[in-house]
Amino acid sequence: MTRATRLLHRDNPDQIPLNGNIKVTRQDWLNAALEVLIEAGEKQVKVLLLSERLGVSRSSFYWYFKSRSDLTNALLQTWFDTNPRQMIAQAAMPAGSICEAICNIHKCVVDPALFDIPLDFAVRDWARRDPSVQAQLSATDRDVTAALAAMFERFDYDPAEAVIRARVLYYMQLGYNAAELNEPWETRLANVSNYLLTFTGRAPLPKVVEDFGIYVRAIVEETEL
Amino acid sequence: MTRATRLLHRDNPDQIPLNGNIKVTRQDWLNAALEVLIEAGEKQVKVLLLSERLGVSRSSFYWYFKSRSDLTNALLQTWFDTNPRQMIAQAAMPAGSICEAICNIHKCVVDPALFDIPLDFAVRDWARRDPSVQAQLSATDRDVTAALAAMFERFDYDPAEAVIRARVLYYMQLGYNAAELNEPWETRLANVSNYLLTFTGRAPLPKVVEDFGIYVRAIVEETEL
DNA sequence: TTGATTCTAGACAGAACTGTCCAGAGGTCA
DNA sequence: TGACCTCTGGACAGTTCTGTCTAGAATCAA
Structure with missing residues (x-):
């Protein structure tokens, strides 16, 4: 639950292993975005930056989220909950x-x-x-x-x-x-x-x-x- | 002194009139930057945005300030003082x-x-x-x-x-x-x-x-x- | 094996931004 | 009038970013 210890799904032994060509999950994107939100603020939550942090291209972001604002809405909901x-x-x-x-x-x-x-x-x-x-x-x-x-x-x-x-x-x-x-x-x-x-x-x-x-x-x- | 009442030099009857082709002063740039800093944060203090707010091109910014970081240093000093x-x-x-x-x-x-x-x-x-x-x-x-x-x-x-x-x-x-x-x-x-x-x-x-x-x-x- | 589905990389086009550079505008002084 | 100086607009080149699109990879079921 703590920020410092949040692993990518693929690195977390407690999670169901990813199948196929999946490299990151929606939650991985969301976690990375939470980190950037905290470190640098909402404006710095950029898809390109997140993709670099996750070591993937930007493409799967647009598979999981409709747009950047879809992501920021999810971030706010996370806080609210x-x-x-x-x-x-x-x-x-x-x-x-x-x-x-x-x-x-x-x-x-x-x-x-x-x-x-x-x-x-x-x-x-x-x-x-x-x-x-x-x-x-x-x-x-x-x-x-x-x-x-x-x-x-x-x-x-x-x-x-x-x-x-x-x-x-x-x-x-x-x-x-x-x-x-x-x-x-x-x-x-x-x-x-x-x-x-x-x-x-x-x-x-x-x-x-x-x-x-x-x-x-x-x-x-x-x-x- | 208050933010809401800060006029551009050229619009302020209490200031010495600007001569020649001067449209904005260094203080005008700094004031605009202070406003953006407050409204949107340091990262949004952008030269292009400021120039739009001031109704001038970006050029005189670089006449008055060496770079964007020169400006942000001045902003911090303003607060500190x-x-x-x-x-x-x-x-x-x-x-x-x-x-x-x-x-x-x-x-x-x-x-x-x-x-x-x-x-x-x-x-x-x-x-x-x-x-x-x-x-x-x-x-x-x-x-x-x-x-x-x-x-x-x-x-x-x-x-x-x-x-x-x-x-x-x-x-x-x-x-x-x-x-x-x-x-x-x-x-x-x-x-x-x-x-x-x-x-x-x-x-x-x-x-x-x-x-x-x-x-x-x-x-x-x-x-x- | 084929077709469908879920993810992925990366190219493309367009927008926004920075710093540099130069011609031009306006003013002062000799 | 010409020289000089202070500001200014805007072009240029380069960087960073977004969203769209397409081919390809992996998996599963028939």
């Missing part, structure tokens, strides 16, 4: 306290299988250039912040305050991701208490912080394999 | 309370003359594709968050907490800008108290909120002329 839904699901997860609930959200940041940060940023960047993408993104931002506000309300925050805290939590995360600080995880974990204090206005329980640290270390270890 | 410096200056402004200090930062959001939000985002987007731009941006992010942390410390926040609150304040703002909610100002003003509560962990003084509202309404009125 993953990131926002995951964050909403995490917000709805049971939690013993607001701090624990926020740690569930933070799990989106830690675990690339839950939330693809670079893809999120790439789509946000794309939305700035394309009103129809922007419209879809705005709608999902509203859904996500509503889910986060509902999460705060579950822990007795006043509705108006819940909305604002939801926004601070969400948009701070977007901004932090955008800045690409690339801080080591141990550094970030050392700051979790103060982050939770700021986001909640309440002193966090040490146990919650500790459990989150354990989770993070497990995911980080697993992701680096 | 404006946005980060303004925010640092605002953070250093005298304030009677932390809430008042944060309102000084928020003035960057309100007043396009202080801080060009779309340009900031465009540069951030560009940085994701260009390591040298990213390096410069990362350095300025560190400077800005350090200035904001110092601001929090002026009001007796523990240094570790000051750093985190500075980040939450700054990155939330980045994320909020990235999301392009385009909320009416009256809506935003209604939320200021709760934002200040979240950012500071302290109940804001009504007078501070009121003064900020007055400032905002004045700027908004002035900007819409």
Whole structure:
């Protein structure tokens, strides 16, 4: 599920072997396009560039996709089916306290299988250039912040305050991701208490912080394999 | 100073009239490039496109700039000379309370003359594709968050907490800008108290909120002329 | 073996873009 | 008026990209 480990179908032992003269699948094209979208933006998703990345000529692209815009529509759908839904699901997860609930959200940041940060940023960047993408993104931002506000309300925050805290939590995360600080995880974990204090206005329980640290270390270890 | 009101030299009554066969100035080219950078990203800053926007052929571009990369370097310098410096200056402004200090930062959001939000985002987007731009941006992010942390410390926040609150304040703002909610100002003003509560962990003084509202309404009125 | 179907390489035509070059336009000064 | 300088349009050559088209490769069923 992570970007770095996505193999071409033909190189992936877990996939049914390709038959005949098939060199790349539709999914291979889509994966290559996702990579370029993230690395270089929507405008750089070029058929010629993708074909070079895949080591094939351009022809099979036009077999699988009607046109470049067919591909970009598929890219947007891929994003839509993953990131926002995951964050909403995490917000709805049971939690013993607001701090624990926020740690569930933070799990989106830690675990690339839950939330693809670079893809999120790439789509946000794309939305700035394309009103129809922007419209879809705005709608999902509203859904996500509503889910986060509902999460705060579950822990007795006043509705108006819940909305604002939801926004601070969400948009701070977007901004932090955008800045690409690339801080080591141990550094970030050392700051979790103060982050939770700021986001909640309440002193966090040490146990919650500790459990989150354990989770993070497990995911980080697993992701680096 | 605002993007929307930037005229070509030849259309601006406040500028010295152009003599001879000069149709556009170097600044005109640079302004056009800034607009495209913001609207469509660095890769779309194309000489042909700019020439069309300016209603001239491409030739004078190469009179004023050695190459396209000469132009993009100038674009980056324009950003560097404006946005980060303004925010640092605002953070250093005298304030009677932390809430008042944060309102000084928020003035960057309100007043396009202080801080060009779309340009900031465009540069951030560009940085994701260009390591040298990213390096410069990362350095300025560190400077800005350090200035904001110092601001929090002026009001007796523990240094570790000051750093985190500075980040939450700054990155939330980045994320909020990235999301392009385009909320009416009256809506935003209604939320200021709760934002200040979240950012500071302290109940804001009504007078501070009121003064900020007055400032905002004045700027908004002035900007819409 | 033949025919149908699914993929593939690569040629073709056209569009968009860059940088170079040169003739021409406009202005100033002696 | 001529010389010089600053800008300008536009032609030229080369590069990169898109979509279309066709022949060929591989597989399967009759």
